Amino acid sequence: MSKTYYDPADLRKFSKITEWSEELGNKFFEYYGKVFEEGALTAREKSLIALAVAHTEQCPYCIDAYTKDTLQRGVTKDEMMEAIHVGAAIKSGATLVHGVQMMNKVNKLDG
Amino acid sequence: MTKVKTQSLQKKGSDLAQSNKQLEILSNGIFQNGELPTFKAKISETSQFPLKAKKLEILQINVGYMCNQVCDHCHVDAGPDRKEIMTRDTMRLCLDVIKNSGAHTLDLTGGAPEMNPDFRWFVEEAAKVGIKDFIVRSNLTIIRANKKYYDLPEFFKKHNVHVVSSMPHWTKGKTDKQRGDGVFAKSIKALQELNAVGYGMPDSDLKLDLVYNPSGAFLPGDQAAMEKDFKKALMEDFNIQFHNLFAITNLPIARFLDFLIASENYEDYMYQLVDAYNPAAVENVMCTNTLSISWDGYLFDCDFNQMLELPVNSKSKHISEFNEELLEGRNIVISQHCYGCTAGAGSSCQGVVA
Numbered sequence: 001m002s003k004t005y006y007d008p009a010d011l012r013k014f015s016k017i018t019e020w021s022e023e024l025g026n027k028f029f030e031y032y033g034k035v036f037e038e039g040a041l042t043a044r045e046k047s048l049i050a051l052a053v054a055h056t057e058q059c060p061y062c063i064d065a066y067t068k069d070t071l072q073r074g075v076t077k078d079e080m081m082e083a084i085h086v087g088a089a090i091k092s093g094a095t096l097v098h099g100v101q102m103m104n105k106v107n108k109l110d111g
Numbered sequence: 112m113t114k115v116k117t118q119s120l121q122k123k124g125s126d127l128a129q130s131n132k133q134l135e136i137l138s139n140g141i142f143q144n145g146e147l148p149t150f151k152a153k154i155s156e157t158s159q160f161p162l163k164a165k166k167l168e169i170l171q172i173n174v175g176y177m178c179n180q181v182c183d184h185c186h187v188d189a190g191p192d193r194k195e196i197m198t199r200d201t202m203r204l205c206l207d208v209i210k211n212s213g214a215h216t217l218d219l220t221g222g223a224p225e226m227n228p229d230f231r232w233f234v235e236e237a238a239k240v241g242i243k244d245f246i247v248r249s250n251l252t253i254i255r256a257n258k259k260y261y262d263l264p265e266f267f268k269k270h271n272v273h274v275v276s277s278m279p280h281w282t283k284g285k286t287d288k289q290r291g292d293g294v295f296a297k298s299i300k301a302l303q304e305l306n307a308v309g310y311g312m313p314d315s316d317l318k319l320d321l322v323y324n325p326s327g328a329f330l331p332g333d334q335a336a337m338e339k340d341f342k343k344a345l346m347e348d349f350n351i352q353f354h355n356l357f358a359i360t361n362l363p364i365a366r367f368l369d370f371l372i373a374s375e376n377y378e379d380y381m382y383q384l385v386d387a388y389n390p391a392a393v394e395n396v397m398c399t400n401t402l403s404i405s406w407d408g409y410l411f412d413c414d415f416n417q418m419l420e421l422p423v424n425s426k427s428k429h430i431s432e433f434n435e436e437l438l439e440g441r442n443i444v445i446s447q448h449c450y451g452c453t454a455g456a457g458s459s460c461q462g463v464v465a
């Protein structure tokens with residue numbers, strides 16, 4: 001039994017989730033594949049969005065997968081780091097904007 | 112941070128300069144313990160073993176391993192310290208084959224083929240044969256390396272040579288990281304000079320194609336999408352035009368294998384190649400219509416097999432005893448490096464194959 005929660009080799013086994021629920025698993029992978037197809041956004045743009053979200057979700061599998069995916073698409077280190085800062089800005093903004101709720105409550109409770 | 116790249120594995124005395132050592136690595140470990148299927152087992156699943164040579168279409172001649180660059184992932188382990196150079200006598204034998212074979216494409220490679228002292232003589236003689244597509248694989252920087260090479264764009268034009276050049280990225284950082292300090296600036300200048308004499312222009316017959324191979328342990332992205340990005344960036348930033356981009360997968364041999372092992376990426380990379388295996392790519396893999404000729408005149412199924420010293424499985428083993436009939440239908444010699452040509456959309460010296 002692994003002594004850590006995450007094993008990088010598990011990423012290769014992702015498709016095995018269909019073994020315990022074939023219909024839902026297949027539907028998920030079909031949907032997933034469709035989402036990342038070239039559309040109104042290019043596959044490259046989608047890959048950068050995925051990289052940023054992988055970080056905000058703090059999913060190590062997704063970070064590995066989309067770091068490699070963006071590199072494959074010729075994305076530069078600068079672009080990758082900028083994308084992550086977009087994710088980080090939204091995360092911190094989402095924390096700080098709740099400060100207004102705190103301020104409202106203070107004003108109500110304490111004048 | 113980029114670094115000055117100076118020595119081949121051979122010059123460094125590295126174990127991996129030996130082809131048998133490379134083949135041992137490719138046969139042992141994850142392929143020996145059954146974790147991953149061997150290439151033979153994989154193509155057998157779709158009854159594609161043994162892989163057979165079809166009609167010869169492309170003659171690829173390696174005129175020597177000497178190069179002015181020492182790129183990180185070079186499968187030739189080329190560099191300024193490599194002394195293997197094709198002689199004019201061997202070139203004469205090649206010319207006889209070019210004249211008499213049914214091949215429609217002649218593809219000169221190296222090293223930097225231009226560094227062979229008989230390169231220009233060979234090009235002049237080969238051009239007279241009137242082969243349909245005459246390719247020279249130029250690393251671009253050679254055009255700016257020394258005054259004696261400055262006229263290469265005009266020389267290529269005079270003989271209607273199809274220029275195919277390596278360009279790992281449209282940014283300086285990624286290019287210099289893989290190919291050495293200053294390579295990007297020289298490559299850009301060389302491309303502008305090729306454009307200036309008419310190479311790569313939209314309606315020009317002077318063909319200029321670029322080769323992209325990844326800078327690290329990952330596979331190339333979609334060739335068409337990469338071409339679009341390259342064209343946009345090179346035009347916007349440097350006013351450079353070219354015709355096609357070939358996306359080529361790095362094969363796990365020589366310096367790239369050395370990098371994979373040193374960076375602990377070897378197993379993961381082999382998994383990537385096997386996971387991306389595409390039986391449709393096997394159908395059109397380049398070894399089935401190509402012959403690779405080494406600097407000393409020996410015949411191989413491809414340039415990679417040449418570097419692994421895996422000669423053709425035929426009685427016709429040398430250019431001096433070239434026999435197209437004997438060579439057609441031969442069994443292609445394979446090992447696990449072949450997964451590099453069958454991953455995704457496939458990979459060949461002309462880019463994707465499926």
